[in-house]
Amino acid sequence: MKINCAMIGSGNIGTDLMAKLQRSDVLNPVWMVGIDPESDGLAKAKAAGLKTTSDGVDGLIPHMKEDNIQIVFDATSAYVHKENSDKVQAQDAVMIDLTPAAIGPFCVPPVNLQEHLGAQEMNVNMVTCGGQATIPMVYAVSRVQDVVYGEIVATVASKSAGPGTRKNIDEFTRTTAGAIEKVGGARKGKAIIILNPAEPPLMMRDTIHCLTETVPEEDKIRASVEEMIVEVQKYVPGYRLLHKIVFDGNRVSIFVEVEGLGDYLPKYAGNLDIMTAAASRTAEMIGEEIISGRFVPSAALATA
Amino acid sequence: MDLKGRKVILHDMCLRDGMHAKRQQITIDQMVAIATGLDEAGVPMIEVTHGDGLDGSSINYGFGLHTDEEYLSAVIPKLKNAKVSCLLVPGIGTVDQLKMAADLGISCVRVATHCTEADCGEQHIKMARNLNLDTVGFLMMAHMEAPEVILEQAQKFVSYGATCVYVTDSAGYMLPDDVRARVGLLRANLAPEIEIGFHAHNNLSVSVANSLAAVEAGANRIDGSAAGLGAGAGNTPLEAFAAVTERCGIETGVDLFKLMDVAEEIVKPIMDQPVRVDRDALTLGYAGTYSTFLLHAQRFSKLHGIPVRDLLVECGRRRTVAGQEDMIESIALDMVRERETA
Numbered sequence: 048m049k050i051n052c053a054m055i056g057s058g059n060i061g062t063d064l065m066a067k068l069q070r071s072d073v074l075n076p077v078w079m080v081g082i083d084p085e086s087d088g089l090a091k092a093k094a095a096g097l098k099t100t101s102d103g104v105d106g107l108i109p110h111m112k113e114d115n116i117q118i119v120f121d122a123t124s125a126y127v128h129k130e131n132s133d134k135v136q137a138q139d140a141v142m143i144d145l146t147p148a149a150i151g152p153f154c155v156p157p158v159n160l161q162e163h164l165g166a167q168e169m170n171v172n173m174v175t176c177g178g179q180a181t182i183p184m185v186y187a188v189s190r191v192q193d194v195v196y197g198e199i200v201a202t203v204a205s206k207s208a209g210p211g212t213r214k215n216i217d218e219f220t221r222t223t224a225g226a227i228e229k230v231g232g233a234r235k236g237k238a239i240i241i242l243n244p245a246e247p248p249l250m251m252r253d254t255i256h257c258l259t260e261t262v263p264e265e266d267k268i269r270a271s272v273e274e275m276i277v278e279v280q281k282y283v284p285g286y287r288l289l290h291k292i293v294f295d296g297n298r299v300s301i302f303v304e305v306e307g308l309g310d311y312l313p314k315y316a317g318n319l320d321i322m323t324a325a326a327s328r329t330a331e332m333i334g335e336e337i338i339s340g341r342f343v344p345s346a347a348l349a350t351a
Numbered sequence: 352m353d354l355k356g357r358k359v360i361l362h363d364m365c366l367r368d369g370m371h372a373k374r375q376q377i378t379i380d381q382m383v384a385i386a387t388g389l390d391e392a393g394v395p396m397i398e399v400t401h402g403d404g405l406d407g408s409s410i411n412y413g414f415g416l417h418t419d420e421e422y423l424s425a426v427i428p429k430l431k432n433a434k435v436s437c438l439l440v441p442g443i444g445t446v447d448q449l450k451m452a453a454d455l456g457i458s459c460v461r462v463a464t465h466c467t468e469a470d471c472g473e474q475h476i477k478m479a480r481n482l483n484l485d486t487v488g489f490l491m492m493a494h495m496e497a498p499e500v501i502l503e504q505a506q507k508f509v510s511y512g513a514t515c516v517y518v519t520d521s522a523g524y525m526l527p528d529d530v531r532a533r534v535g536l537l538r539a540n541l542a543p544e545i546e547i548g549f550h551a552h553n554n555l556s557v558s559v560a561n562s563l564a565a566v567e568a569g570a571n572r573i574d575g576s577a578a579g580l581g582a583g584a585g586n587t588p589l590e591a592f593a594a595v596t597e598r599c600g601i602e603t604g605v606d607l608f609k610l611m612d613v614a615e616e617i618v619k620p621i622m623d624q625p626v627r628v629d630r631d632a633l634t635l636g637y638a639g640t641y642s643t644f645l646l647h648a649q650r651f652s653k654l655h656g657i658p659v660r661d662l663l664v665e666c667g668r669r670r671t672v673a674g675q676e677d678m679i680e681s682i683a684l685d686m687v688r689e690r691e692t693a
Contacts, residue, residue, distance in 0.1 A: 198410050200677045205467060213470045217445040237409055240442040244467040245670040254677035256410040290684040295654060298410060302681050 049075035050334040051115050053140075055104055055131055056122030057081030057088030059209045059312060060145055064120055064323040065092060066310035071327060073334040077114050080107045091311075104131045111138040117337055117344055118330050121146055124211045125218040136169050136349035141333055143326050144172040147215055147222035155182045155230050156328050157278035164332055167342055169349040171329060174230070176318035177201030177240055177253065178223040179325045180286070184255040184301045185231030187275040191267045193260040197233030199223065200256075202241040204248035207316035216240065233257065251305040251317035252289065259297050268292065268299060276303075282324045284308075285317060352567045355600030360572045362396040362548070363389050363589055365618055366426070367438055369580035370402035371643045372626050375413040379425045381621050386426045388617050389577065390433040392609035394589070396459065396572075399426050400437045402582065402643065403674065404463060405444035405452060411676050412443075412643075420451060427456045434458035438489070441471040443674065446478045459485035461517065462508075465672045466490040467500065469507040480512040487548065488513035491673045494524040494639060498536040505537050515546035515572060520561065521643075521673055523554030523583055523636040527564035538569030548572030551587045553579060554636025556628050558587035559595055566601065578614035580622065583642030584632035590614045634660045638667030647676050655683040662686075 052074050054061045061079065065088075068076040079092030084101035092099050098114070100106030110116075119135045120143045121128050128148035135142050144151055151170030154163055155178065163171060173179065181199035188194050201223075212219070220238045227236025243249055269292055279286045285306025293300040305317025312319055336342035366382055386397055399422050401407035401415045408415040415422075419437070427435050436459035437452045449460060460479045462472040472488060479486040488508025493501055505516040518533045530549060537547050549565035551558035551574070562573045575592050579585030590611045596603050628636075631649065635642050640663045648666070652659045662683055671678045 196410070200411055200674075202675060202678075210470070213468075214473060216441045216471050217447075217474060220442065220445055221447075239409065239411060239674065241672065241674045242442070242465065242468045242471065243670070243672050243675070244465065252681075254411070254681070256677075258410070289681065290688075293680065293684070300410075300677075300680065302677070302684070 048338055049073060050117050050337055051075050051077045052118045052120065052330065053078035053080060053107055053111070053116045054120045054122060055080040055107065057086045057092065058122065058211055059207065059319055060122040060322060061120070062088035062091055063311035063319040064122060064326060065095065065097070067323050067327040069095065071331060073331040073338070074118065074327065077116060078107055078110070080104060104134055108134055108138060111140060116140050118143060118334060120326060120330070125215045132170050137346050139345045141344045142170045143330050144170060145322055145326055147175050147218035148172070149174070149222045149225070153226045153230050154329050155179060155226065156282065156325050157183045157275060158186045158230050160329060160332060164336060165341070167348055169344060173322060173326050173329065174226040175219050175223045176322040177219065177238060178226045179321040180251065180253045180303065180305050180318070181255045182226055182231040183275045183279050184272060184303065185227055185233055185257060187271045188257045188259065188268055188299055189232030191264055191271050194233040194257045195260050196235045196258040197227045197231050198237040198239070198256045199227065200239045200241065200254040202243055202249070202252050203318045204251070204315050205242045205244035206248050207251070207312055207318055208242050248315040250315045253303050253305070255301040255303070257299045259299060263294050263297065263299050265294050272301060282328045283321050285314070286321070354566060357566065357601045358571065359566055359596060359601050359603050360395055361589060361593065361603050361605055362398065362436070362572055362574045363394050364398055364574050364576040364586045365580045367398035367400045367402060368582055368586050369576055371582035371646065372580055372585065373621070373623060374646060375402055375408070375415045377416065377621070379417060379421065382422055382426055383429055384617050385577070385613065386433070387429050388613035390430045392613055393605045394433055394610065395604065396436055397433050398436045398438060399423055403443055404438035404440040405448035407440070407443055419448065420455065423452055423455045423457065436461055438463055439475055440674065441475055446475055449475060449478055450482070453482040453484060457484065459487060461487040461489040463489035463491050466493045466496050466504055469504040472508065473511045476508060476511040476513050485515070486513050487515040487517060489517045489519055489550070491519045491521045492641065493518045493533060494520060494522055494529060495670070498532045501533050502536050502540055505541060509541060509545055515548055516541065517548040517550055518565070519550040520552060521641050522639045523552030523558070523642055524639040525561055526557060527560050530561045530564045531568045534565045534568035534570050546571055548574065550574040552582065552636070552642040553584040553587065553628065554632050554642060559592050562587045562592050563595060577610065578618035579626050580618050581626065583635045583645050584628045585626040588614070631659045631663065634663045638664045640667040641671065641673050643673070644676065644679055648679050651680045651683045655687055657683045657686045
C-alpha cells in the first residue's frame with residue numbers, strides 16, 4: 048500500500064519533487080496541479096501518467112476524496128499558500144509546505160523530523176532551500192556549545208531560481224532567519240541569498256557562519272559537523288564540505304556545496320534537490336504513520 | 352558636446368559606500384557632521400545606510416557600529432534641504448526595513464540587484480512606490496553584461512514602478528565608451544520621464560571621465576562621494592566632478608568651494624587609509640571584481656596567507672557578484688589547499 052499524493056505547483060520544485068516521489072516505496076504521486084496549461088512541468092507529469100489540471104488548487108479539490116489523496120505538497124508561492132492549505136486540509140489531507148509561508152512548524156529532517164512524528168500535524172513547513180542546506184550545520188555547532196549568532200549565505204545559480212523564488216525573496220530571508228533560531232538553535236539568525244548568473248551555472252553553495260558564546264571547542268565541532276554531513280547525505284548524496292572548518296576567534300565558518308541528482312534541472316541545482324528530498328523524506332515518514340494507522344489525517348486536526 | 356544648461360542631480364555616497372572604506376564604523380557624530388556639511392554645500396541627495404544596504408550588518412559584510420535606524424534617526428532631522436536615500440539589496444534586506452526607513456523620513460530608496468536579476472526587486476520597488484518614495488532600480492556590476500541586457504533589466508525595473516534606473520559600475524571596470532553604450536541605449540529606449548543615473552568607482556582612475564560620459568549620453572543623476580570615500584579606490588570624487596560640471600556649464604546647484612571644504616576638512620580626516628588607486632584597488636578595476644571586496648580580501652589575505660592581488664584576480668575570473676564576500680575566503684582556502692598539495 049502506498050499513500051496517494053498531489054503536488055500543487057508545476058514549476059522547478061514541483062517537477063523535481065515528482066521525480067523523487069516516483070521512486071518512493073511509500074508515496075504514490077497521482078496529481079500535478081498547475082496554472083499554466085503550457086507549462087513544462089504539467090507536460091512532464093502528463094507524460095509520466097499523472098492526472099493534471101491547469102485550474103490551480105480548485106481543479107484538484109473535487110477529486111481528492113475519490114482519488115484518496117492524503118498528502119499534498121505546495122510548491123507555489125508564500126502568497127497563496129494559506130488558501131491552498133485550508134482547502135486541502137478540509138479534504139482531510141496533510142499539507143507539506145515548500146513555500147516560505149511557514150504557517151506550520153518548521154521541519155529540517157536531520158534535526159527535528161523525529162519531533163514531528165506522533166505530533167499529528169496537518170501542515171508542516173520545509174523552511175527554504177537555503178534553510179535545508181544550512182540549518183543542519185548551525186545545529187551541529189549549537190549542539191556542541193551556545194551559538195549567539197548564526198548567519199547563512201546561500202548562493203544559487205540564477206537558472207535554478209524560478210519566478211516564485213524571486214517574488215518571495217523577502218519571505219526567504221525572513222523564514223530562513225527564523226528557522227536558524229528555532230531549529231538551528233542560534234540565539235539570533237540572519238539569512239542572505241545571492242543569485243549568480245555565471246555560465247556554466249555554479250553549484251549551489253552555502254556558507255554558515257556561527258559566533259559561539261565561548262571559545263569554539265574545535266575538535267567537538269569538527270566531529271559534530273562530520274556526523275551531520277553523513278546524516279544529510281542519506282537523502283542528498285551530493286551534500287559535502289568544501290573546506291576545513293574555519294575557526295577565527297569566536298567565528299566558526301563552514302562551507303558546503305550541494306550537488307543535485309539532476310532529476311529535473313541539471314546537477315548544479317542542488318537547491319532544488321535539498322528541498323524536494325527533504326520534503327519527500329518528511330512525507331514518507333508521515334506516510335508510514337498513516338499506513339500504520341497511528342495517524343489519521345482529518346480536517347478536525349487542522350490548526351494551522 | 353555642449354552640456355551648457357543641463358541639469359544634473361549629484362548624489363553623495365560617503366555615508367553608505369563610504370561605510371565600506373570605514374569597515375562600517377562611522378560614528379554618529381561623524382555622520383551628522385558630514386551630512387550637515389553636504390547639506391550646507393547644497394548637495395541635494397545623501398545616501399545613509401550600511402555599506403551593503405539596509406540590514407547589511409552581518410558577519411559576511413561587517414557589523415555596523417550602529418544600526419541603520421540609529422544613523423537615519425540622527426541624520427534626517429538635522430538636514431535643511433538635502434534628501435536622504437537608502438540602499439536596499441534584495442536577498443540581504445527586506446521591505447520591513449524599508450518601511451522603517453520610510454517612517455524615519457527617507458525620500459528615496461535604491462533597490463540594488465545584480466544586473467541580470469532585476470526581478471528579485473519587484474516586491475521592494477512596488478512597496479517603495481506605495482510609500483511614495485523616489486524609487487530607483489540600481490543595476491550592479493553592469494560591466495558584466497552587454498548594453499542590450501542592461502536595457503532589458505532596466506525595463507523590468509520600470510515595469511514594477513521604478514522612475515529612475517542606474518547603470519552601476521560596481522567594479523570600477525568600465526571605460527567611457529562602455530558607459531556611453533549602456534546609458535545611451537537606456538536613454539534611447541526608456542520613456543523620457545524615466546531618469547537615468549550612473550554610479551562609478553575610481554579603480555581605473557576614470558570615474559570623473561565616466562560620469563561625464565554618462566551625462567553626455569543622457570544620465571541626469573550622478574553618484575559621487577566627498578573626497579571619494581567609498582569602496583575600492585572610492586567613488587567619483589564629488590568635489591572634482593562638481594568642478595568639472597561647472598567648467599561645462601552643467602547646473603547642479605552645489606556650492607563648489609563649500610563642498611571642497613567638506614571633503615578636505617570633515618571627510619578626509621576620518622579616513623582609516625588613503626582612498627586611492629593603489630595596487631589592490633587597481634586590481635579590482637583591472638579584474639572586474641566588486642569594489643567592496645577590497646578590505647575583506649586584505650583581511651582574508653592576512654588570515655590565510657594568500658596575496659590580495661591573487662585573491663581579487665581569482666574573484667573576477669570566477670565571475671563573483673556583489674554580496675559574495677564569503678567567496679573570497681573560500682577562494683583563499685582553495686589556494687591554501689593547492690599550495691599544501693603542490
